[in-house]
Amino acid sequence: MNAIIFITHPEVVIDPAVPVPRWPLSAVGRARMETFAHALAGRSVAAVWSSDEQKALDGAAILADRLGAPHHVDEGLAENDRSATGYIAPPEFWEVVDQFFENPEVSVRGWETARHAQDRIVSAMGGVDAGSPDGVVLVVSHGGVGALLTAHLQDVTIGTEDRPGHAGGGCYLVLERGPLALRRSWRAMEEPAAALAAWR
Structure with missing residues (x-):
């Protein structure tokens, strides 16, 4: 019963007038997270x-x-730093994201590089593991963070890792603790069985 459940946030309120890091969950995102929390109710x-x-x-x-x-909050679990550009509307945004993953050593449009972000994320997750009591730990972070973490855990080239399958986010991984290792790859919040298995 020692595991980390790494969760990507679900749907958000997209507002170009607000800095991206300050976007809140939307009503849909909050409802999905509430449902997932309900599925885990009663677990320690x-x-x-x-x-x-x-x-x-x-x-x-x-x-x-x-x-x-x-x-607990750790800023090392944040999405890659995209402050150089701020909000970019789709479909252009997804084109830049593709460049970010395809060129992990390169700063695309001034963004934090994928390699630097991955190193930061792996370090932060190691700190979460070491700094938490024994048991099941939940981590809420971001899709890009999850992709870079998965590439590290699968020991594959950035951009070739397993990716979450839900377009709105709200997916999770189950990880072994001490040392971190992938136990279950991506599932949507609506499929809580793999998360519940962390307590068995």
Whole structure:
């Protein structure tokens, strides 16, 4: 019963007038996270962690409140730094994301490189593991973070890792603790069985 469930935040309120890190969960995103929290109800959670971005804070607060676990924040769990460009509307945004993953050593349009972001994320996750009591730990973070973490855990080239399958986010991995290793690859929140198995 020692595991980390790494969760990507679900749908957000997209507002070009607000800095991307301050976007909150949308009503749909909050409802999906509430449903996932309900599925985990009654399980003992050692800690909940999140990045310092609003959407991750919102999701982690829902889990921590429902499950009665302490909520910790680590800015190292944040999405890759895209402040050089700010909001980019689709489909152009997804074209830039593709370049980010295809050229992990290169700063695309001034963004943090994929390699630097991956190193930061792996270090942060190691800190979460080492800094949490034994048991099941929940981490609420971001899709890009999850992809870079998965590439590390699968020991594959960035951009060739397994990816979440839900277009709105709200997917999770189940990881072994100490050392971190992939136990279950991506599942949507609507499929909680793999998460519930972490307590067995």
